[in-house]
Amino acid sequence: MWTDPAILEWIFILVKIIVIFGLVLSIVPYTVLAERRICAWIQDRVGPNRVGFQGLLQPIADALKLMLKEDMLSNHVHKVVFTLAPALVFMPSLMVLAVIPWGSAIGPMTCVLSDMNAGMLFALAVASFSVYGIALAGWASNSKYPFLGGMRSAAQMISYEVCLGLSLVPLFMQTGSLNLSAIVEYQTQHGWLMLYHPVACFIFITSLFAECNRTPFDLPEAEQELVSGYNIEYSSLKFGLFFLGEYANMLVASALVTTLFLGGWSLPFAPFNAPATVIWVGLAHVGIFVAKVCAMLFLFIWVRWTVPRFRYDQLMALGWKVFFPLALVNIVVVAVIMACRANL
Amino acid sequence: MIVERPKLTIWDRLYMPQILKGMWITLKHIPMKRFTRQYPEETPPLPKRYRGVPTLVRDPEQRVKCVACQLCEFVCPPRAITVIPGFRAETGPDAKVEKEPSDFIIDMARCIYCGLCEEACPEEAIFLKKDYAMASYTREQMKLHKEKLLELGGIHEDRICKWKKK
Amino acid sequence: MNAGDALFLFFSLALVLSALMVVLSPNAVVSALYLVLVFLFTAGLYILLQAFFLALLQVLVYAGAIMVLFLFVMMVLDLRKPCRWWDGNLPALMGGPLVGLAFGAAVWATLRRTVWPEATSETLFRGDLAAVVTPLFSRFLLPVEIIALLLLVATIGVVVLTRREDHP
Ligand code: SF4
Numbered sequence: 001m002w003t004d005p006a007i008l009e010w011i012f013i014l015v016k017i018i019v020i021f022g023l024v025l026s027i028v029p030y031t032v033l034a035e036r037r038i039c040a041w042i043q044d045r046v047g048p049n050r051v052g053f054q055g056l057l058q059p060i061a062d063a064l065k066l067m068l069k070e071d072m073l074s075n076h077v078h079k080v081v082f083t084l085a086p087a088l089v090f091m092p093s094l095m096v097l098a099v100i101p102w103g104s105a106i107g108p109m110t111c112v113l114s115d116m117n118a119g120m121l122f123a124l125a126v127a128s129f130s131v132y133g134i135a136l137a138g139w140a141s142n143s144k145y146p147f148l149g150g151m152r153s154a155a156q157m158i159s160y161e162v163c164l165g166l167s168l169v170p171l172f173m174q175t176g177s178l179n180l181s182a183i184v185e186y187q188t189q190h191g192w193l194m195l196y197h198p199v200a201c202f203i204f205i206t207s208l209f210a211e212c213n214r215t216p217f218d219l220p221e222a223e224q225e226l227v228s229g230y231n232i233e234y235s236s237l238k239f240g241l242f243f244l245g246e247y248a249n250m251l252v253a254s255a256l257v258t259t260l261f262l263g264g265w266s267l268p269f270a271p272f273n274a275p276a277t278v279i280w281v282g283l284a285h286v287g288i289f290v291a292k293v294c295a296m297l298f299l300f301i302w303v304r305w306t307v308p309r310f311r312y313d314q315l316m317a318l319g320w321k322v323f324f325p326l327a328l329v330n331i332v333v334v335a336v337i338m339a340c341r342a343n344l
Numbered sequence: 345m346i347v348e349r350p351k352l353t354i355w356d357r358l359y360m361p362q363i364l365k366g367m368w369i370t371l372k373h374i375p376m377k378r379f380t381r382q383y384p385e386e387t388p389p390l391p392k393r394y395r396g397v398p399t400l401v402r403d404p405e406q407r408v409k410c411v412a413c414q415l416c417e418f419v420c421p422p423r424a425i426t427v428i429p430g431f432r433a434e435t436g437p438d439a440k441v442e443k444e445p446s447d448f449i450i451d452m453a454r455c456i457y458c459g460l461c462e463e464a465c466p467e468e469a470i471f472l473k474k475d476y477a478m479a480s481y482t483r484e485q486m487k488l489h490k491e492k493l494l495e496l497g498g499i500h501e502d503r504i505c506k507w508k509k510k
Numbered sequence: 511m512n513a514g515d516a517l518f519l520f521f522s523l524a525l526v527l528s529a530l531m532v533v534l535s536p537n538a539v540v541s542a543l544y545l546v547l548v549f550l551f552t553a554g555l556y557i558l559l560q561a562f563f564l565a566l567l568q569v570l571v572y573a574g575a576i577m578v579l580f581l582f583v584m585m586v587l588d589l590r591k592p593c594r595w596w597d598g599n600l601p602a603l604m605g606g607p608l609v610g611l612a613f614g615a616a617v618w619a620t621l622r623r624t625v626w627p628e629a630t631s632e633t634l635f636r637g638d639l640a641a642v643v644t645p646l647f648s649r650f651l652l653p654v655e656i657i658a659l660l661l662l663v664a665t666i667g668v669v670v671l672t673r674r675e676d677h678p
């Protein structure tokens with residue numbers, strides 16, 4: 001009875017949701033641990049290595065600590081918005097994962113929750129929502145530093161969203177699709193898009209750094225000037241949600257880069273360069289995808305502990321005076337090249 | 345002094361080469377030697393004149409050297425010491441010493457490890473030892489009493505043996 | 511009532527409610543948030559109509575960009591005093607509903623007069639990007655360019671207006 005296609009469809013959807021949640025909830029805490037360990041290594045330290053083997057249980061300890069802290073809700077905050085804001089940071093990143101293909105196919109199940117035609121557009125639309133969480137947290141906290149952090153983040157994210165979208169246009173022109181699965185499949189046949197569009201790749205990744213509020217663009221939470229920015233007034237699980245949200249955003253950003261520029265679940269040789277027909281290849285594809293995402297996460301962490309923070313005017317100048325024109329020029333150049341190749 | 349702004353070449357102004365260079369440096373540091381000391385297992389080497397916890401000592405004949413003169417209590421800057429004077433046994437070899445502390449309290453939460461008590465003591469009865477991990481869970485536990493202090497201090501190999509000569 | 515109808519009912523009810531709250535809530539920022547909800551529910555209605563692309567654009571452009579700018583400005587303005595709807599003066603209280611009624615009547619009249627084409631597989635484009643974009647770059651190229659030019663003029667105008675003489 002359960003082999004009935006309609007019921008099977010539902011079962012698959014459930015499985016996919018569980019897999020996505022599992023991936024997020026297991027990778028995100030370990031990204032935090034990885035960040036702490038790698039930053040320590042870069043600074044010739046050891047990092048947290050006490051809880052469990054080599055600190056592997058540290059995320060659990062951290063989570064417990066956050067949960068047991070007192071949840072403060074001061075009198076001067078706007079209570080509803082204040083409580084809503086952390087969820088608004090976390091939610092969009094989870095929703096974006098719905099359209100990202102995290103594998104080709106395992107048996108009869110395709111490895112993407114929603115194979116939307118305008119998948120990338122959906123991702124951009126949903127991702128644009130994460131700015132609300134931070135800006136509203138800043139506003140609802142009703143105190144100075146969070147407010148400044150919220151404002152900075154709003155301005156920064158709007159600016160870089162433009163570059164983010166524009167840098168992807170050449171990709172869509174080449175692949176002729178907004179569907180992420182189609183883009184990955186294009187890459188399995190023609191090679192990774194990073195090789196075709198290094199400039200777009202560079203702009204996209206840098207803009208993602210800005211979108212995720214990561215160093216060198218972590219002005220919304222600049223510890224030295226804003227103490228901790230938008231999340232000062234938060235404590236306990238609400239703060240934890242912000243914290244996890246930041247890393248979940250990183251995870252989603254890495255998944256996007258992997259899908260768009262690094263060939264998603266594919267490797268450029270057989271049998272990994274075509275949608276899987278046997279189960280072990282399908283599982284290997286998921287593994288390849290996760291490995292690439294982890295590599296991207298490492299890049300995020302690596303850059304954070306190398307590059308110092310930009311000044312605010314430098315940030316805006318970089319976004320509007322460098323990346324914006326560069327992305328436009330890139331589009332034109334790619335268009336010209338494509339037109340030439342089509343006509344010759 | 346006026347610092348001339350360096351003229352940046354186009355290569356410098358591109359910014360990317362420098363960032364890549366920086367990233368190479370940080371990458372090289374990942375497998376390098378770590379400087380962290382794994383504290384409870386590896387303790388730091390202490391210098392000879394390190395001033396740790398103040399303790400009371402006994403002389404080689406197991407006698408409490410302190411005569412409860414309260415000079416250390418008086419000199420202690422944060423007033424960490426409380427001496428409660430008492431009497432020694434009326435008979436016996438050190439009856440002539442007359443006094444000894446019936447209790448001797450040093451509040452480790454207040455002590456600043458300055459060593460003035462050691463300096464002030466006329467009987468060389470109080471010494472700063474090398475222990476430093478004196479944390480406890482309550483303020484009461486931070487107050488070390490006579491027995492504990494004597495236990496920490498142990499026996500001081502004394503070459504002068506003042507009490508023998510008097 | 512099937513699932514589509516139920517969803518339509520839910521979206522439209524929620525839409526009307528949040529639209530009301532935009533007007534009634536005493537706090538400007540909260541009003542703006544309700545407006546975001548309005549956009550989201552509208553997008554939901556578009557999705558029910560199979561207009562995926564439109565829904566995504568609605569979310570991306572209005573909720574994701576324009577409302578963020580709105581919020582940004584509102585936060586800068588520092589509106590401390592809550593302004594409840596019954597605080598307004600009488601003409602405003604009377605005029606608002608009147609204008610609303612007039613507008614509603616106009617919309618209703620137009621809706622009644624329009625002859626709706628039958629939905630075919632051709633008119634349902636199901637989120638196909640090309641179906642939306644091709645007319646924009648062929649049939650409507652001139653209007654699009656003119657609008658772009660207008661926006662550019664407006665942008666330059668704002669820059670000129672806000673520029674102060676003493677700060678070149
Ligand atoms: S070391 Fe200094 S502070 Fe500590 S008990 Fe002696 S005199 Fe007092």
Ligand code: SF4
Nearest residue numbers: 410411413414416465
């Ligand atoms: S420790 Fe020394 S200074 Fe302090 S009371 Fe005893 S004899 Fe006097």
